[in-house]
Amino acid sequence: MVVNGKLDKNVKNDSSIATLDEAMLLTGFGIYNILHMLLSGLILMGVIMQSLVMGYVMPAAQCDLDLTLPQRGWLSAIPFLAIILTSYFWGWLADTRGRRFVMLFSMMISVGFSVLASLAPDMISFGVLAFCSAVFMSGSSAVVYTYLGEFTNLRHRDKMVAFGSSFVGIGTVVLPAVSWLILPLEFSLPVPFLGIDYRPWRLLIVACTLPFVLGTLFLIIAPESPKFLSASGKSEECLAVLRKIYAVNGRLSEETYPVKTLVSEATSSKSKDTKGLAGILTSMREQTAPLFRSPLLPWTCLTCFVQFGIFATTNGFYIWIPTILNSLANHEGVETRICAVLDASQAKPANGTQIKCDDTMNTATFEMSIYIGLVFCSMYIIVGFLVDFIGKKLILVVLLASTGLCGIAAHHAVSQMLAVGLFAIFQMCGACIGLMNAVTVELFPTKYRAMAVCLSMMMGRVGSMAGSNLIGLFLTINCGASFYLFGSIIIVCALCCLTLPGKNSGPIEKHKTEATQYQTHEPA
The missing domain is CATH 1.20.1250.20 (MFS general substrate transporter like domains)
Structure with a gap:
């Protein structure tokens, strides 16, 4: 009936035998x-x-x-x-x-x-x-x-x-x-x-x-996961899961699920080629090396750099948002720039710092943080609605350039409310992470696509680690440099995105977008 993962011709039309994808469709939604x-x-x-x-x-x-x-x-x-x-x-x-x-x-x-x-x-x-x-x-x-x-x-x-x-x-x-x-x-x-x-x-x-x-x-x-059970050769356990999904979704009896036999996945030949540690390392090298050769090398460098810059900025600064907002909320006297407030708070004696540690996490800090989180969520929704109409390239260029300029402007703002508003907009560059994943999916051939997304996200996480440490250092020795540096990095990322293919075009043929593109913000 099932030979090398394919159906025999005599039972091809038998509805009780199906591939996993076909069986999943029959479970409904x-x-x-x-x-x-x-x-x-x-x-x-x-x-x-x-x-x-x-x-x-x-x-x-x-x-x-x-x-x-x-x-x-x-x-x-x-x-x-x-x-x-x-x-x-x-x-x-x-x-x-x-x-x-x-x-x-x-x-x-x-x-x-x-x-x-x-x-x-x-x-x-x-x-x-x-x-x-x-x-x-x-x-x-x-x-x-x-x-x-x-x-x-x-x-x-x-x-x-x-x-x-x-x-x-x-x-x-x-x-x-x-x-x-x-x-x-x-x-x-x-x-x-x-x-x-x-x-x-x-x-x-x-x-x-x-x-x-x-x-x-x-x-x-x-x-x-049914996919894992099927790939592991546990077809009966996989069918049991599918029957449960079918019964709950359709409020029907599990016995009425039409699929009785799953087409086995032919993975044995592939596993022989990648057996052992040496095989795994060889497979990883074969998947990664083409990304660093022409014609994919420029796109690899671009996607890795842009993700590094976005993660370094949005995650790097997010770690310090409570510190920055708390300093602004506790500041007394005339309104002044963010960095002046932070420098003044660091200049306080040890006893003052201890009191601050005990009970002066100002409630305004949490309130403003929630507002920033809500704006962040809304930006994801707005980008999701706009992307089909104006394309990823234009959104990336405009959003990155504008948020980068707002980051630099936040350093110069004297009004506390204006500074917080500009700083919140600065953080919105994080909404471009999902777009860059979608761009990466389109730029690379199917064979190397998953590795390209993985590599760019890995560079993003490196950026998160580097950003949080650099910002901590700059807040100590030169607060203004952190806003200039990371604002400029985001603007450079916007300029790099100008080299991307236009809407519905690119170096690779058009294909169906994969779910990978939705692995958006981690600020992780």
């Missing part, structure tokens, strides 16, 4: 897919909150851990470093052990290390434990999009991945809201055997693991 999207979105929100929580923890923990601004920059970059170092490993483990297994395993251990980090008595132990937590957090970051996409049929897959991606923006709103609830609390519980006082910033670290805790509980009753 409904409540099961929506619930699964919400589960994946919850996990994705946990990844974002874990990645960005340092921005809110550092201002409150600076006295307990005796942190300088550069040290705060390094600690804030830890999640990005963990993703850079471990993404390939988690991807390999997910392909060999399963998506559900990797997320369950990694989220539980990540939560455990986060709880331990909240009890850390000094900077070194805190950094080590936070890094261990981030290493396992990156497991879910590397797998969640795949897990989401493989539960939805081809007809609705892009849409569901796009909706799942929106939880990135939701996370940037929920994080400051949770911080607003916890950090203004006034309690200090002594823990004698550790020599620490348990203060609100420690509770915030634990609170940001809640999406992972809930995700783990829901994932325990969720099944493995």
